[in-house]
Amino acid sequence: MDKKEKQLRIGLAGLGNVGAGVYKNLEKNKSLLCERTGTELVVKKVAVRDLNRKRDVTVPSEKLTTDWKELINDPEIDIIVELIGGVDEAHELIVAALNANKAVVTGNKAVLAEKGKELIELSEKQNSPLYCEAAVAGGIPIIKAVKEALIGNRITSIFGIINGTSNYILTRMTSAGITFQEALEEATQKGFAEADPSLDINGWDAGHKAIILGWLSYGHWLRPEEVSVNGIEDISLDDVSFANDLGYEIKLLGVIRQAEGDERIEVRVSPTLIPKGHILSSVDGVFNAVAVHGDVVGETLFYGSGAGQDATSSAVISDLADAAENIHNDVGCTGFVPKGDFGTVLPLDETLSQYYLRLSVADRPGVLAQIADITGKNNVGILSVIQPEPASSSKHIPLVLLLHDASYGTVQNALSAILGLESVETKHTLLRVETLKS
Numbered sequence: 268m269d270k271k272e273k274q275l276r277i278g279l280a281g282l283g284n285v286g287a288g289v290y291k292n293l294e295k296n297k298s299l300l301c302e303r304t305g306t307e308l309v310v311k312k313v314a315v316r317d318l319n320r321k322r323d324v325t326v327p328s329e330k331l332t333t334d335w336k337e338l339i340n341d342p343e344i345d346i347i348v349e350l351i352g353g354v355d356e357a358h359e360l361i362v363a364a365l366n367a368n369k370a371v372v373t374g375n376k377a378v379l380a381e382k383g384k385e386l387i388e389l390s391e392k393q394n395s396p397l398y399c400e401a402a403v404a405g406g407i408p409i410i411k412a413v414k415e416a417l418i419g420n421r422i423t424s425i426f427g428i429i430n431g432t433s434n435y436i437l438t439r440m441t442s443a444g445i446t447f448q449e450a451l452e453e454a455t456q457k458g459f460a461e462a463d464p465s466l467d468i469n470g471w472d473a474g475h476k477a478i479i480l481g482w483l484s485y486g487h488w489l490r491p492e493e494v495s496v497n498g499i500e501d502i503s504l505d506d507v508s509f510a511n512d513l514g515y516e517i518k519l520l521g522v523i524r525q526a527e528g529d530e531r532i533e534v535r536v537s538p539t540l541i542p543k544g545h546i547l548s549s550v551d552g553v554f555n556a557v558a559v560h561g562d563v564v565g566e567t568l569f570y571g572s573g574a575g576q577d578a579t580s581s582a583v584i585s586d587l588a589d590a591a592e593n594i595h596n597d598v599g600c601t602g603f604v605p606k607g608d609f610g611t612v613l614p615l616d617e618t619l620s621q622y623y624l625r626l627s628v629a630d631r632p633g634v635l636a637q638i639a640d641i642t643g644k645n646n647v648g649i650l651s652v653i654q655p656e657p658a659s660s661s662k663h664i665p666l667v668l669l670l671h672d673a674s675y676g677t678v679q680n681a682l683s684a685i686l687g688l689e690s691v692e693t694k695h696t697l698l699r700v701e702t703l704k705s
Contacts, residue, residue, distance in 0.1 A: 274309055275345055275591040276343050277293075277308065277310045277348060279310050279312070279313045279314070279350070282315045282324070285576060285579045286313075287323045288577055288579065289350065290313070290324050292581070304588045304591050311341070312332060313332070314331075315331055339367050339369070345370065348373075348583060349374075350375075354377050354381055357377075358382050364395075370398070370594065371397050372583055372586040375399075375402060379399055381491060383479065398590060403476045405574045406578030406582055407572075408569070417559065419563055420561025421561065424560045426521070427476070427555070428519065431459065431554065432460045433519040435459050435460075435553045436451055437516075438551040439454075446504060447503070470497055470499070470536045474491070474496035474536045485525070489532075493534075493612045494536070497536065502538055503696070505625065506623075510540050514543050515542055516543060518538070520537065521535075522534070526613045533618050534612070537698070539699045541703065546558075553573065554572060556569065618675050621671060621673075621699070623668075623696070625666070626665070627664070627695070628691050630664045634690045641684045642670070646673070650669040653667040654667075663692060
């Protein structure tokens with residue numbers, strides 16, 4: 268590109284919710300962006316699947332195409348913005364763009380989680396930067412913070428509420444006392460949940476983001492099968508109530524951290540009890556928050572809108588502004604490329620935490636003593652117990668235990684023995700408890 272032109276010509280692939288937001292907000296703040304970056308950001312061509320679909324934004328027909336390869340093959344386009352979603356086609360598009368020596372901006376967490384190692388290596392090889400701020404936590408600039416503001420730190424831990432849909436559901440279960448299904452239906456009606464909310468409620472939307480944060484922090488791309496992911500589908504109002512009685516809120520929490528005294532890393536997502544005194548417990552509704560602890564800076568907290576058209580498009584436009592500066596200064600592949608100090612995954616069975624265990628047990632003397640005997644033999648301490656007064660007609664009653672720090676494998680061994688007791692039903696709930704100390 269002729270540097271004197273001071274123009275960044277964009278090929279936008281995808282004009283769905285986020286793509287429309289990017290186009291709308293680039294037009295809305297065109298003069299502001301030009302003043303701040305010294306560059307005019309111009310969308311030259313837009314690839315869509317259906318030319319006739321009604322959209323929230325109006326794009327001149329001459330800019331539209333149904334073939335994203337036209338964006339790749341246009342020599343005037345400097346950068347490709349991939350917002351088509353999915354994995355296979357998005358991967359093909361990004362690879363083609365990098366091979367054509369075009370910079371790429373993507374908000375596609377799934378393709379990065381599954382193909383990130385390959386794409387980053389190709390980006391380096393082709394000296395074509397790959398930007399991905401929008402892939403994690405929407406409008407929260409967490410990737411830029413770790414890459415730039417915290418570059419002088421070894422990251423010791425990241426705890427994140429990084430899925431707005433699940434956080435909204437758990438918030439409504441807590442504040443309104445409605446069931447999971449009722450809260451999900453409400454989230455769908457308000458547009459906070461997709462028509463197919465599977466990846467949100469089964470934890471994998473957050474799981475993909477946790478993989479990306481793990482790479483940023485430790486330079487190691489985990490395979491999805493190496494990450495433990497559990498969703499919120501089985502959380503009941505009883506669990507919400509008992510957690511409250513114990514002084515906790517339940518949140519879908521992503522955990523990324525270095526194992527204590529070890530060079531292995533732990534990356535997992537699960538519904539987790541968080542102490543009410545910690546600020547993450549008060550993150551409600553569709554908001555996200557990420558707590559990052561560095562060895563130099565200490566604890567930092569990033570909070571904001573984690574999804575939605577405007578929040579996510581803000582992150583995409585931030586990447587475009589960075590790209591404009593780098594392209595005009597002939598800076599090629601800038602990317603912070605984290606060189607891994609830690610390349611081994613801590614097996615799930617060795618991960619440590621406290622636990623919340625809800626059982627259904629026979630209403631007769633001696634049952635708690637039997638359970639305590641099993642936990643004791645497995646070196647699992649009991650921190651507290653909740654045993655509600657039984658209903659007169661009930662043969663089984665809930666028994667809630669808060670268990671001391673132990674490895675997941677040890678707790679599973681104890682639980683297997685407990686569920687083998689004649690006085691204990693097999694249906695149960697086991698959740699992590701995090702003190703959120705780095």
